[in-house]
Amino acid sequence: MRKFGKRILGTLLGVLLVSGATIGLFFYKITYGFPVSYETEKPNIQFPRQKAAILVFSKTTAFRHSESIRASQAIFNQLAKQNNWFIYQTEAGGVFNPEQLQQFKAVIFNNATGRVLNEEQQQALSHYVEEGGTLLGIHGAGDNSHHWPWYEQSLLGTHFSHHPINPQFQKTTVYLEPTASLALTRNLPPAWEHQDEWYVFTGQPQSAQVVAYINGNKIIPNGNMLWIRDKNFGMGNYHPVAWHRAVGKGKTFYTAMGHSQEVWQDASFVRLLENALQWCLN
Incomplete structure (x- = not known):
């Protein structure tokens, strides 16, 4: 026995x-993330004339939002067709070189997570933005896996803490900020219901113009660790979920929405991104 x-x-x-x-x-x-190799070979890209070029980058070395990334691809292609844009979608970092970056009107980190660029590529992207380019981030692009101070400060102006875990996905109302640019809120309702994995940050984004927010008191913010129970870090009833910032001569736009494939079926979410891209191109 x-x-x-x-x-x-x-x-x-x-x-x-x-x-x-x-x-x-x-x-x-x-x-x-895990140790990763960095792609350095320049891709062969044929940039069409008379079309604004947009780079959609979805590389991940940390958590991968596979279903959301997959669902987004068709939506970006659809938006490109509707707006006469040229969309270049890739997960290879070789495109982050000065010569090719300057051909793009906007760069989207589409749920890109972890260390995805080497130091030379990071420098190329920061220079691109500071000299007048635009960087957009969707959901996972704003988590704490990137470990790149310039990127976090420029895109977010705050720091990711956690996301709720029980329940992970919660439906709540998204409100447009009344003072937001009309270019970003065009054809959007003043409020709509949206279900997502709501990110909690350690404070309000600094030096930012909020575009949309939720009432953080209407969601359960508990994370997956005992010490982040009931913590919303003062975000409270004004909990931004989309905002933009000026960075040098350029600008950034970030939305914390975008975790699952279902969000790409939300017409208001897609319209917000379309407005953001149109805003970038002007």
Whole structure:
């Protein structure tokens, strides 16, 4: 019986160790990503004349929003057709070189997570924005896995803390900020219902113009750790979910919405992104 008991105990300990290691590895990947190779070869791109070029970059080395990225591809192609844009979608970082970046009117980090660019490519993107380019970020583009101070400050002006976990997805009302640019709110209702994984940041975005917000008191902000229960870091009833910032001669736009494939069926969410791109091109 003692040997049997020891075997049971050993098995339980083994299961606990494996489970703990698996969970630890999962959270490490979400936060830091895994070592990754950086693509440096310039792609062969034929830029059509008379069309504004937009780069959609969806590379991930941390958590991957696979279904959202996949669903977005058709939507971006549809928007390009409607607006006579040229959309170049890629997950290879070789396009982040000065010569090709300057051909794009806007760069979208479409749920791109983790360390996705090497230092030279990061420098090319920061220079592109500061000299008049535009960077847009969707959902995961604003999490804490990028570990690039310029990027976090320029795109967000705040710092990601966590997202709710129980329940992870919550439906609430998105409100347009009355003082937001008409170019960004055109053809949008003043409020609409939207279900998403709502990001919680450590404070209001600084030096930013809010475009849309939710009432953070109407969602359950609890994260997946005991010490982030009921924490919304003062965001409260004015919890921004879309905003833009001036960066040098350029600008950035970020929306925390966009976790799942279903969001791409929300006409108001898609319209917000279309407005943002039109705003970028003017």
